[in-house]
Amino acid sequence: MTAALMLELRDLGKTFELHQQHGAHLEVLRDVNLCLHEGECVVLAGPSGAGKSTLLRVIYANYRLSLGAVYVRHAGRWLDLARATPHEVIDVRRHTLGYVSQFLRVIPRVPTLDIVAEPLLHIGVNAQEARDRAAAMLRRLNIPKRLWPLPPGTFSGGEQQRVNIARGLIAPRPILLLDEPTASLDAGNRAVVAELLAEARAAGSAVLGIFHDESMRDQVATRLFPMQALEAA
Numbered sequence: 001m002t003a004a005l006m007l008e009l010r011d012l013g014k015t016f017e018l019h020q021q022h023g024a025h026l027e028v029l030r031d032v033n034l035c036l037h038e039g040e041c042v043v044l045a046g047p048s049g050a051g052k053s054t055l056l057r058v059i060y061a062n063y064r065l066s067l068g069a070v071y072v073r074h075a076g077r078w079l080d081l082a083r084a085t086p087h088e089v090i091d092v093r094r095h096t097l098g099y100v101s102q103f104l105r106v107i108p109r110v111p112t113l114d115i116v117a118e119p120l121l122h123i124g125v126n127a128q129e130a131r132d133r134a135a136a137m138l139r140r141l142n143i144p145k146r147l148w149p150l151p152p153g154t155f156s157g158g159e160q161q162r163v164n165i166a167r168g169l170i171a172p173r174p175i176l177l178l179d180e181p182t183a184s185l186d187a188g189n190r191a192v193v194a195e196l197l198a199e200a201r202a203a204g205s206a207v208l209g210i211f212h213d214e215s216m217r218d219q220v221a222t223r224l225f226p227m228q229a230l231e232a233a
């Protein structure tokens with residue numbers, strides 16, 4: 001049986017308008033075509049400035065694309081996220097498309113356990129089960145129990161990154177976008193993340209990510225997608 005197509009980028013282009021520089025334009029992505037299937041992990045590879053993070057942000061609809069389409073398989077049908085309504089984008093993010101960046105966006109005063117449990121509440125898991133699953137995830141990622149009731153604002157960089165990963169991976173998502181989620185982690189915790197990603201893929205998730213660390217990339221990638229910085233026009 002062939003794996004189902006989950007995400008398709010067609011002739012995607014992104015040009016930034018630099019408003020503070022008299023409307024100058026910076027073309028970062030041109031004619032990007034990519035198919036992502038369930039169970040695979042495609043790693044974006046290319047030099048700094050090639051547009052890897054920009055591509056993930058365009059897919060997640062943080063940045064508006066300039067050309068092309070971002071087709072996502074959502075709730076049994078295809079949706080072009082670039083043309084979706086804000087309500088559809090929220091629904092896609094809640095149920096289909098996960099995004100884990102390098103940094104945790106801290107919500108003041110909210111305990112770590114609740115931050116990690118929240119995505120489960122959004123998809124209808126009951127509060128007790130959500131907290132139990134959040135606890136198990138935090139334990140797996142070696143966050144000490146004494147930190148669970150505290151907001152993560154004062155945690156170390158590596159601890160915040162692990163809370164971020166816990167929150168990003170706790171609710172199963174058909175498509176996962178990962179922007180350097182393991183940059184500040186030690187080898188032991190990187191291995192835990194590699195295991196979590198293998199489990200997500202085995203359950204059918206399609207993963208598209210950026211991993212600068214070569215050993216991590218070798219552990220998780222099923223395929224590389226090479227990218228190059230565009231020449232200035």
Ligand SMILES: Nc1ncnc2c1ncn2[C@@H]1O[C@H](COP(=O)(O)OP(=O)(O)OP(=O)(O)O)[C@@H](O)[C@H]1O
Nearest residue numbers: 016018026028046047048049050051052053054055
């Ligand atoms: N919001 C923005 N406004 C203007 N230019 C931007 C914006 N975001 C990114 N860029 C530009 O787009 C180009 C690609 O940046 P991007 O962060 O996507 O590269 P990258 O391949 O992820 O690099 P790195 O590996 O260093 O993280 C850079 O020249 C950057 O300055």
